[in-house]
Amino acid sequence: xxxxxxxxxxxxxxxxxxxxxxxxxxxxxRHKKVVQKYNIRRDGLYTLPLEAIKQFKxxxxxxxxxxxxxxxxxxxxxxxxxxxxxxxxxxVFEGYIHYFNCKNxxxxxxxxxxDAYSQLANILNNQDWGRKFFDDDxxxxxxxxxxxxxxxxxxxxxxxxxxxxxxxxxxxxxxxxNNQALAGYILQI
Numbered sequence: 001x002x003x004x005x006x007x008x009x010x011x012x013x014x015x016x017x018x019x020x021x022x023x024x025x026x027x028x029x030r031h032k033k034v035v036q037k038y039n040i041r042r043d044g045l046y047t048l049p050l051e052a053i054k055q056f057k058x059x060x061x062x063x064x065x066x067x068x069x070x071x072x073x074x075x076x077x078x079x080x081x082x083x084x085x086x087x088x089x090x091x092v093f094e095g096y097i098h099y100f101n102c103k104n105x106x107x108x109x110x111x112x113x114x115d116a117y118s119q120l121a122n123i124l125n126n127q128d129w130g131r132k133f134f135d136d137d138x139x140x141x142x143x144x145x146x147x148x149x150x151x152x153x154x155x156x157x158x159x160x161x162x163x164x165x166x167x168x169x170x171x172x173x174x175x176x177x178n179n180q181a182l183a184g185y186i187l188q189i
Contacts, residue, residue: 013025013027013028014028015028015031015032016113017035017098017110018098018099018110019112035097035098035099038097038098038099038100038107039094039095039096039097041090041094045086045087045090046085046087047087047091048085048087048088048091052088052091053088053091053092054125056084056088056091056092057092057123057124057125057126058126060092060124060186061124061126061129063080063082064080064129064130064142064188065129065130065132067080068130068131068132068140068142069140078188079187079188080186080187080188081185081186081187081188082185082186083183083184083185083186084168084184084185084186085184086168086170086184089107089168089184089186090107090168092123092124093107093109093123093166093168096109096111096119096123097109098110104169104170105169105170106167106168106169106170107167107168108165108166108167108168109165109166109167110163110164110165111163111164111165111166112162112163112164116162116164117130117142120164129142130142142164164188165187165188166186166187166188167186167187167188168184168185168186168187169184169185169187170182170183170184170185171183171184171185
C-alpha cells in the first residue's frame, strides 16, 4: 500500500490479518515471525483427537447460529462467551492465531476482509457456518466484509470495517476464603 504525502512519497507495509501498518518491510517481516511463534503449541498442551475437534466445530457453529435472529431489529454486533479448553481452541484455530499475551494467558484470531467468511468456512468445515435460514426464504448471516463500506472508509485514519475477533482467555475467580477457580473461555466479538 502506498501513501502519498505532499512533500515526500512514503511507502507503508500492512499486515493483511490485523491491518497493522509498518514503515519498513523488515518491520512487517519481524511481525510475521513473532506471529508464527504464537501458532506453536506450548509444552504441556494436549493434542486432542481430530474427532473431538471436529465435534467441537459443530458445537461452535450451533452457538453462532443461535445468535442469528430472524428480525432485523435484533441485528448488529453480537458477542458470544462460553467455556472452552485451551487445547480445543488451539486445535481449531492453530495457524490463525495472531496475538498471544502470556501475562493474561490469552490468544486472539482476527478475521476481516474479502476472504474472512471463506477462511472461517474452511476452518469450521461448513460453508454455511454463519448463515441461518428461515421459512419464506428469509435468512440472516454474519457480515464480515462490506465492499461499499471499505470504499467509504478507505481514506479515514481509523476505518471501522467489519471484523471478527475470536479470543481464548483464562478467567479466574477467588472467593472470600481465597479459593481460586479457573476456566478457559472462548469469546467472539
